[in-house]
Amino acid sequence: MGLVMIKLYHASKTYDNSVPGLVDISLEIKRGEFVFVSGPSGAGKSTLLKLIYGLELPTKGSLIVNGRNLHKVPRSEVPYLRRRTGFVHQDFRLLVAKSVFENVALALKIRGLPKAEIKTRVMNMLSYLKIQHRANFPPLTLSGGEQQRVAIARALIKEPVILLADEPTGNLDPKLAYNIMDLFKEANSQGTTVIVATHDASIIESYHKRTIYLNKGRVVEQ
Ligand SMILES: Nc1ncnc2c1ncn2[C@@H]1O[C@H](COP(=O)(O)OP(=O)(O)OP(=O)(O)O)[C@@H](O)[C@H]1O
Ligand SMILES: [Mg+2]
Numbered sequence: 001m002g003l004v005m006i007k008l009y010h011a012s013k014t015y016d017n018s019v020p021g022l023v024d025i026s027l028e029i030k031r032g033e034f035v036f037v038s039g040p041s042g043a044g045k046s047t048l049l050k051l052i053y054g055l056e057l058p059t060k061g062s063l064i065v066n067g068r069n070l071h072k073v074p075r076s077e078v079p080y081l082r083r084r085t086g087f088v089h090q091d092f093r094l095l096v097a098k099s100v101f102e103n104v105a106l107a108l109k110i111r112g113l114p115k116a117e118i119k120t121r122v123m124n125m126l127s128y129l130k131i132q133h134r135a136n137f138p139p140l141t142l143s144g145g146e147q148q149r150v151a152i153a154r155a156l157i158k159e160p161v162i163l164l165a166d167e168p169t170g171n172l173d174p175k176l177a178y179n180i181m182d183l184f185k186e187a188n189s190q191g192t193t194v195i196v197a198t199h200d201a202s203i204i205e206s207y208h209k210r211t212i213y214l215n216k217g218r219v220v221e222q
Contacts, residue, residue: 003030003031004028004029004030004031004064005029005030005031005032005033005065005066005162005193006027006028006029006052006063006064006065006066006162006193006195007027007028007029007062007063007064008025008026008027008028008051008058008061008062008063009026009061009062009063009064010024010025010026010060010061010062011024011025011026011051011058011060011061011062011063012024012025012058012059012060012061012217013044013047013051013056013057013058013059013217014059014060020216020217021044021047021056021217022044022047022048022051022058022214022217022218023044023216023217023218024060024061024218025048025061025217025218025219026061026219027212027219027222029193029195030193031191031193032188032191032192032193033193033194033210034184034185034188034193034194034196034207034209034210035194035195035196035209035210035211035212036195036196036197036198036203036204036207036209036210036211036212037049037195037196037197037198037211037212037214038197038198038199038201038204038211038212038213038214039199039213039214039215039220040199040215041199042216043214043215043216043217044214044216044217044218045166045167045197045199045214046090046166046197047217048197048214049087049164049166049195049197051063051070052065052162052164052195053082053085053087053164054070054073054078054081054082057070057071058070058071065081065162066081066161066162068081083107083110083111083158084158084159084160084161084162085158085160085161085162085163085164086154086155086156086158086160086162086163086164086165087155087164087165087166088148088151088152088154088155088163088164088165088166088168089151089166090166090167090170090197092139092147092148092150092151093151094139094147094150094151094154095139096138096139096140097138098138098139099135099136099137099138100126100131100134100135100136100137100138100139100142100150101122101123101126101135101136103139103150103154104122104125104126104150104153104154104157105118105119105122105157106154107154107157107158108121108122108157121157122135122153122157123135125153125156125157126153128183129149129150129152129153129180130149130176131146131149131150131153134146134150143171144171145171145172145173145176147171148168148169148170148171148172149172149176149180151168152165152168152180152183156183156187159187159190159192160187160192161191161192161193162192162193162194162195163184163187163192163193163194163195164195165184165194165195165196165197166197167197167198167199168180168184168196168198169181169198169200169203170198170200177200177203178203178206181196181203181206181207184196185207210222
C-alpha cells in the first residue's frame with residue numbers, strides 16, 4: 001500500500017450563494033496513483049480539483065495534500081506548494097498579455113533555471129504538443145484546442161508531483177486526446193500522481209484506471 005498523497009475527510013464545499021459544490025466527501029488518493037473523476041455537469045469535479053490545488057478551502061471537514069493540512073497552510077505559502085503541482089484549468093486561464101512561450105516558461109523562470117535550458121525544455125514540450133509554431137503568438141489568437149495544449153504544456157513543464165487536469169481533452173480531436181492521455185500516463189509512470197476530471201466515457205474505458213464518480217457533490221461510486 002502506497003503513501004497517501006491526498007486525503008479528504010468528511011469534506012464539504014458550499015459556495016457563497018449556498019450552492020453545494022461537494023458534500024461530505026471522504027476519499028484517499030495514493031502517491032503515484034492515476035485517477036479519473038467523472039460525473040455529470042455540475043457534479044463537483046472542478047470543485048474537487050480546485051480544493052486539491054488550494055484555490056478553494058473546504059467549508060467543512062479536512063483536506064490533506066502531500067502531508068499538509070490545507071486549513072493550516074498560511075495563504076502566503078500556497079504559491080510554494082503549487083510549484084510542484086500542475087493544474088490544467090477547464091477554461092485554460094492563460095496569461096493573455098504574454099506569448100505562448102512565456103506562459104509555458106514562467107514556472108521554470110520562477111525556479112531560476114538558465115535561459116538556454118528553459119528555451120530547450122519549453123520548445124520540446126511545445127513540439128511534442130504540436131504547437132511550437134505558435135510559440136511567439138498571444139494565446140487568444142489560438143484555437144480552443146491549441147489553447148488547451150498550451151495549458152497542458154504549462155502544467156507538465158513543472159514536472160509536477162501532482163497533476164490535476166480538468167477536462168483536458170474537451171476541445172481536442174480524438175487522436176490528440178489520446179496523445180495527451182498518453183503523455184499523462186508517461187508522467188504517471190515517472191511518479192506523478194495524476195487526477196483527470198472528464199466526462200468522456202470512451203477515454204475512461206480505454207485506460208482502466210480507478211474512477212471516482214460524483215453526482216450532486218457526492219461520491220456515488222469509486
Ligand atoms: N464559484 C462558484 N460559485 C458558486 N457556485 C459554484 C461555483 N463554482 C461551482 N459552483 C457550483 O457548484 C456545483 C459544482 O460545480 P463544478 O464546477 O464543480 O461541477 P463540474 O462537475 O465541474 O461540472 P462541469 O462538468 O460542467 O464542468 C454546481 O452546482 C455549480 O453551479
Ligand atoms: Mg468542471
